[in-house]
Amino acid sequence: MLDYRIDTFLTLCECMNYRKTAEKLHLSQPAVTQQIQYIERMYGCRLFSYEKRRLEKTDAAILLEKYARAARLHEHMLREKLTDQKIDTLRVGATKTIGDYFLEDHICRFLRKKENALTLIVDNTEHLLRALEDNELDFAVIEGFFDKDSFNSILLRREPFVGICKKDHPFAGREVTIDELLQETIIHREDGSGTRAILEQELSGYNESLQRFQRHICISSFRLILNLVKKGFGISFVYDILADSDAGLAKFSIQGESVVREFNIVYLKYADVQDKVFSLLGDKR
Numbered sequence: 675m676l677d678y679r680i681d682t683f684l685t686l687c688e689c690m691n692y693r694k695t696a697e698k699l700h701l702s703q704p705a706v707t708q709q710i711q712y713i714e715r716m717y718g719c720r721l722f723s724y725e726k727r728r729l730e731k732t733d734a735a736i737l738l739e740k741y742a743r744a745a746r747l748h749e750h751m752l753r754e755k756l757t758d759q760k761i762d763t764l765r766v767g768a769t770k771t772i773g774d775y776f777l778e779d780h781i782c783r784f785l786r787k788k789e790n791a792l793t794l795i796v797d798n799t800e801h802l803l804r805a806l807e808d809n810e811l812d813f814a815v816i817e818g819f820f821d822k823d824s825f826n827s828i829l830l831r832r833e834p835f836v837g838i839c840k841k842d843h844p845f846a847g848r849e850v851t852i853d854e855l856l857q858e859t860i861i862h863r864e865d866g867s868g869t870r871a872i873l874e875q876e877l878s879g880y881n882e883s884l885q886r887f888q889r890h891i892c893i894s895s896f897r898l899i900l901n902l903v904k905k906g907f908g909i910s911f912v913y914d915i916l917a918d919s920d921a922g923l924a925k926f927s928i929q930g931e932s933v934v935r936e937f938n939i940v941y942l943k944y945a946d947v948q949d950k951v952f953s954l955l956g957d958k959r
Contacts, residue, residue, distance in 0.1 A: 676749045679709040680742050683721070686710065687739045690729050713738075740824065744944035746809050763791040764950055767802040767814035769868050770896050771913050772937060777815065784954050792954075798894075800866035806942055812950050813941040817913065818868020820940055828939040828951065834914040835872055835933040837926040840906045846924035852880045855928060859889040859908030861899050872935055873911050876928070 686695045686706065696703040714721050721735040731739070754763060764784070768777055773796035784790050795805065799818030805811045806825065815830060837855075839845045845854075862884060863870040877883055884890050891908060893899050896916060903910050904922040913935075917925050927933075939955065941947045 676742075676745055679713055680745070682706055682709045683713055683735075684739065684742055684746070686722070687731065687735065690731075692729075740943040743807060743809065744942045744946075747812070747942055747945050747947070750809060751812075760789060761791050762789055762953065763793070764954055765793045765795075765810065765812045766954065767795045767797065767805055767811045767816075769799055769802065769814075769816045769818060770796055770863075770894075771817055771869065771916055772815045774896060775915050775919055776937070780955055783956075790953070798864065798867040799871070803940070806940065812947050813939055815937065815939050815955075816868060817935060817937050818871055820938070824943060825940045826943055826945070827941075828948075830937040830939055830955070832934050832936055835869075835876075835911060835935050836914055836917050837909060837911050837928065838900075838903050838917050838923045839909045839926055840904060841922060841924050843906070843909070843924060843926075845909065845926040848926050849929045850926055851929055852882060855909075856882065856886050857888055859891060860884060860887040861891045861893060861902055861908040861910045863896075863899075864892055864894045867894070869912060872933070876911075876933060 682695065682699060682701070685698055686692065689695045689698060692703050692706050695701075696706045699706070710721060717734070717738070719734040720732050721738065723730055723732060773794065777794070781792065781794070785792060795802070795811065797805075799816050799820065802811065802814040802816055803820055803825070806814055817833070820827070837845065837850075845858075862873060874884065877886075889908070891902070893902070896912070899910050899912075900916070900920050900923065902908060904920065909926075914925075917923055939951050941951070
């Protein structure tokens with residue numbers, strides 16, 4: 675059983691404020707302080723310090739936080755097994771490209787076994803990483819950037835990142851210059867999504883940004899983005915698997931090197947979830 679003081683520690687790591695932590699846990703502020711001091715005495719190290727009147731984690735706190743989040747996940751998995759040993763439930767997150775266009779066959783194969791159950795959350799990269807930290811997911815399959823000091827990962831596949839446009843658009847099948855590109859309306863995902871982060875990184879390599887386009891439109895739905903591009907309202911950038919999903923779209927690239935990015939299975943540091951990963955996604959890699 676996970677010590678209740680570890681929950682207090684993790685809440686303080688999230689809030690980084692003793693008063694807010696106490697309010698969130700319905701404790702007094704001295705009680706929070708005493709629990710943190712107990713953990714510090716137990717491990718023989720300082721966990722928090724004040725720098726310019728701002729609470730900061732020590733290196734020891736950062737390490738303990740990673741272990742504690744993994745321990746909380748392991749306890750959840752144990753409780754699940756003790757409660758119902760007949761059902762194997764997975765809590766999986768996926769970014770929208772992967773959730774809507776890649777995972778279906780894997781999910782169908784997994785669910786053919788009557789003892790398997792699944793909760794799938796499709797969201798942007800930022801929200802999924804937060805859900806992992808909050809023990810709401812066992813693992814996530816993402817195409818965006820993530821902190822490799824905070825999470826472990828398994829490479830799933832590499833996928834080209836391409837421009838898409840209407841079939842009869844002047845860009846169709848071409849390499850285009852950055853100057854040509856900026857004359858277009860760009861349709862892109864919301865802040866926090868993996869595809870937007872990759873697009874912004876590629877633009878920064880040309881010392882450009884989304885704001886430099888003639889017009890930019892932000893939409894969180896890939897289906898709507900594809901339909902708007904197909905009808906000629908603008909161009910966008912997506913993974914190849916998405917571009918190939920609709921015969922009404924044409925592909926193009928920016929002059930220079932082709933862009934290829936990783937699809938990764940991401941989970942908490944020190945968490946032992948490989949068996950759960952492979953039960954959904956197949957043979958060990």
